[in-house]
Amino acid sequence: MTVEPTHVDVLVVGGGPTALLLTSLLVRSGHKILAVEQYDKLRQGLYGRACLLYAGSLEILDLIGVYERVADIGFIIKGATTYKDGAHSHTRGWSFVENALAESDTVFKHSLSLRQKHLENALREAIEEVDDTAVRSPVKLVHYRTVDSPQYPIIATIQDRGDTREVRCKYLIGADGGRSIVRKLGNFHFLGTASPHKWVRLDAIVKTNMPSSRSHNIAIESKTHGNVVWCPTDSGRTRIGFVHTHQGHKITESSIMAAAKEAVHPFTLEFVKLDWWTVYEIGQRIADTFRKGPVFLAGDAAHTHSSGAAQGMNAGIHDALNLGWKLAGVLNGLYHEEILDTFTLERLKCAERVMELDKDIASLVSGEIPEHFNAPPNADAYEYLDRLHSTNALFTTGLNISYEPNWINQPSKSLAATVEIGHRAPDGPLFRLGRTTAQQLRTLVRYTGRFWILVFSGKLEAVDGAILLNPGCAERYRTLRAEIDSPPSFFHSRPASWDFLTIISGQGVLPASETIGALPLGKALYDFSGEVFAAYGVDENMGAIVVVRPDGIVSFKTTLDGPGGEELGSYFGSLASHHASAWLAAEARKHSYEGYEFDVEGEEASGYIFKSSRDVPPSPNNDLRF
Numbered sequence: 001m002t003v004e005p006t007h008v009d010v011l012v013v014g015g016g017p018t019a020l021l022l023t024s025l026l027v028r029s030g031h032k033i034l035a036v037e038q039y040d041k042l043r044q045g046l047y048g049r050a051c052l053l054y055a056g057s058l059e060i061l062d063l064i065g066v067y068e069r070v071a072d073i074g075f076i077i078k079g080a081t082t083y084k085d086g087a088h089s090h091t092r093g094w095s096f097v098e099n100a101l102a103e104s105d106t107v108f109k110h111s112l113s114l115r116q117k118h119l120e121n122a123l124r125e126a127i128e129e130v131d132d133t134a135v136r137s138p139v140k141l142v143h144y145r146t147v148d149s150p151q152y153p154i155i156a157t158i159q160d161r162g163d164t165r166e167v168r169c170k171y172l173i174g175a176d177g178g179r180s181i182v183r184k185l186g187n188f189h190f191l192g193t194a195s196p197h198k199w200v201r202l203d204a205i206v207k208t209n210m211p212s213s214r215s216h217n218i219a220i221e222s223k224t225h226g227n228v229v230w231c232p233t234d235s236g237r238t239r240i241g242f243v244h245t246h247q248g249h250k251i252t253e254s255s256i257m258a259a260a261k262e263a264v265h266p267f268t269l270e271f272v273k274l275d276w277w278t279v280y281e282i283g284q285r286i287a288d289t290f291r292k293g294p295v296f297l298a299g300d301a302a303h304t305h306s307s308g309a310a311q312g313m314n315a316g317i318h319d320a321l322n323l324g325w326k327l328a329g330v331l332n333g334l335y336h337e338e339i340l341d342t343f344t345l346e347r348l349k350c351a352e353r354v355m356e357l358d359k360d361i362a363s364l365v366s367g368e369i370p371e372h373f374n375a376p377p378n379a380d381a382y383e384y385l386d387r388l389h390s391t392n393a394l395f396t397t398g399l400n401i402s403y404e405p406n407w408i409n410q411p412s413k414s415l416a417a418t419v420e421i422g423h424r425a426p427d428g429p430l431f432r433l434g435r436t437t438a439q440q441l442r443t444l445v446r447y448t449g450r451f452w453i454l455v456f457s458g459k460l461e462a463v464d465g466a467i468l469l470n471p472g473c474a475e476r477y478r479t480l481r482a483e484i485d486s487p488p489s490f491f492h493s494r495p496a497s498w499d500f501l502t503i504i505s506g507q508g509v510l511p512a513s514e515t516i517g518a519l520p521l522g523k524a525l526y527d528f529s530g531e532v533f534a535a536y537g538v539d540e541n542m543g544a545i546v547v548v549r550p551d552g553i554v555s556f557k558t559t560l561d562g563p564g565g566e567e568l569g570s571y572f573g574s575l576a577s578h579h580a581s582a583w584l585a586a587e588a589r590k591h592s593y594e595g596y597e598f599d600v601e602g603e604e605a606s607g608y609i610f611k612s613s614r615d616v617p618p619s620p621n622n623d624l625r626f
């Protein structure tokens with residue numbers, strides 16, 4: 001018999017991609033996590049909703065070990081085709097994705113078209129392997145209140161099948177979608193705009209004479225139904241999306257299929273099986289903050305927008321990762337609780353950018369050029385859409401999501417490395433001693449909930465007939481090691497929230513400790529071509545230390561020497577201290593949410609109004625010079 005929990009560390013409301021990804025990270029921390037989903041999703045036959053995972057999201061799924069669970073289900077999309085009047089081109093439309101991928105060092109040179117339900121199933125399986133009681137459905141949150149209790153400040157009321165009961169928690173996360181009850185009960189403002197446009201989305205098995213229909217992401221520049229989306233997806237299905245033009249008419253399955261045939265003109269379209277369809281209103285809405293004390297909002301609960309740039313599920317994934325490692329670290333006593341404020345700071349700015357972009361994208365997809373573009377008469381809306389997509393391609397695909405300097409992303413005056421703080425950590429090929437096959441750096445710094453300290457040790461050279469780390473770098477490496485190993489070092493006085501990886505430029509021959517003249521910090525990897533040193537902007541004659549957050553963002557850099565080791569200690573010390581308060585308060589004052597037209601509360605606040613179906617072994621003497 002399952003004993004129903006009365007006290008949990010975190011109560012996550014929702015069973016969508018955001019809630020499940022967050023839960024999958026939190027359960028690994030060993031704390032008591034409960035995620036409640038109001039519907040029995042396993043029985044819910046709906047396969048629609050979000051269906052496109054960009055490379056940035058695939059990197060996250062890979063980082064947390066979930067990508068393999070969906071890799072064989074999803075449809076790999078590499079190409080893009082645009083049709084206008086039946087003629088094809090490889091420009092405009094979705095070509096911005098390919099261009100962004102070509103520009104990036106990501107190993108995911110594709111998008112994965114996968115309906116939301118499959119990702120949810122994969123995440124649920126990953127959670128069950130750690131804690132098979134963490135996700136409960138159908139269980140609905142109906143109310144919560146905060147009480148003056150330092151330990152469990154929230155009392156939530158949930159309906160669990162026929163019973164109504166209370167669960168107390170330390171933190172409550174509303175990942176409960178666009179109509180979030182957590183947001184409403186918490187009196188978060190949900191600010192935004194509505195647009196006059198309605199869009200149709202459907203999933204079906206179809207037959208068509210359209211070339212590339214089962215290989216590329218296709219945009220059809222229709223004269224009547226806006227910029228039509230044609231996206232092959234899993235299980236032989238195709239996602240088709242277009243502007244709903246039959247306003248005022250009764251919407252039925254047949255009317256949707258008829259409209260789809262018109263939208264893909266001049267190509268033929270025959271429906272073999274229609275799985276799912278929806279007609280929804282376009283709006284862009286965002287909460288004024290993503291945190292109020294112990295209550296958080298993430299994913300669609302925090303921001304809703306159109307699916308014009310397929311950002312819904314992708315943005316939720318980035319939210320979940322950003323909050324997940326921070327909250328797990330706070331629960332584990334690694335960081336000061338105020339680190340949680342950086343969730344709003346970081347993710348809200350990204351959501352604001354998505355909102356601003358989406359307003360324009362939604363208009364342009366619908367064939368209208370926003371006034372502020374000052375376009376000449378008869379200008380081509382789709383040309384403007386292409387320019388907007390192209391300018392923002394790396395952001396949209398999640399490969400250039402960056403966060404401003406803050407308590408975690410600490411700007412440095414050190415010239416040790418030119419890699420940018422607050423940006424995605426670059427990738428590149430590295431080799432273990434003796435191996436001829438490379439491993440990508442990003443696969444070596446998988447998610448553990450801890451930071452990665454990358455020790456760029458410098459380059460190898462011939463010294464007295466042996467291939468060794470050049471003498472200057474070797475000396476600095478040894479002073480760093482001595483600093484770290486010294487008994488008063490921060491590294492011996494705090495619970496570790498970090499792992500080390502040593503990166504050496506060149507091809508090693510001797511064991512790493514002989515090559516360096518000291519025990520390596522973490523595993524030693526070799527950068528044969530110097531590509532990784534170059535990507536991080538590290539001088540091979542000097543070396544450097546670069547710190548990467550658990551979510552793959554560069555957060556700190558310093559010199560490869562004893563003082564660098566001290567700075568590392570100060571950095572990790574600051575994450576566990578109160579020092580951030582003043583900085584955060586100043587940031588909060590700077591932040592404003594002006595520019596939104598009105599405050600929307602209530603049911604209509606949803607963007608979708610739908611009709612349808614973590615080693616350093618202490619060593620007294622690590623100086624291993626031979």
Ligand SMILES: Cc1cc2nc3c(=O)[nH]c(=O)nc-3n(C[C@H](O)[C@H](O)[C@H](O)COP(=O)(O)OP(=O)(O)OC[C@H]3O[C@@H](n4cnc5c(N)ncnc54)[C@H](O)[C@@H]3O)c2cc1C
Binds near residue numbers: 049139176178181301
């Ligand atoms: C009808 C519809 C169509 C969409 N179509 C597209 C599309 O074509 N393309 C695209 O990119 N995106 C689309 N989206 C958006 C996309 O689905 C979301 O952006 C994405 O799912 C966000 O994930 P999430 O986990 O934040 O929220 P959701 O996926 O919405 O998950 C929230 C979950 O919380 C549960 N929940 C809500 N209230 C409670 C409660 N009180 N107690 C317990 N559980 C609760 C809900 O049942 C739901 O499962 C669509 C959304 C909707 C609603």
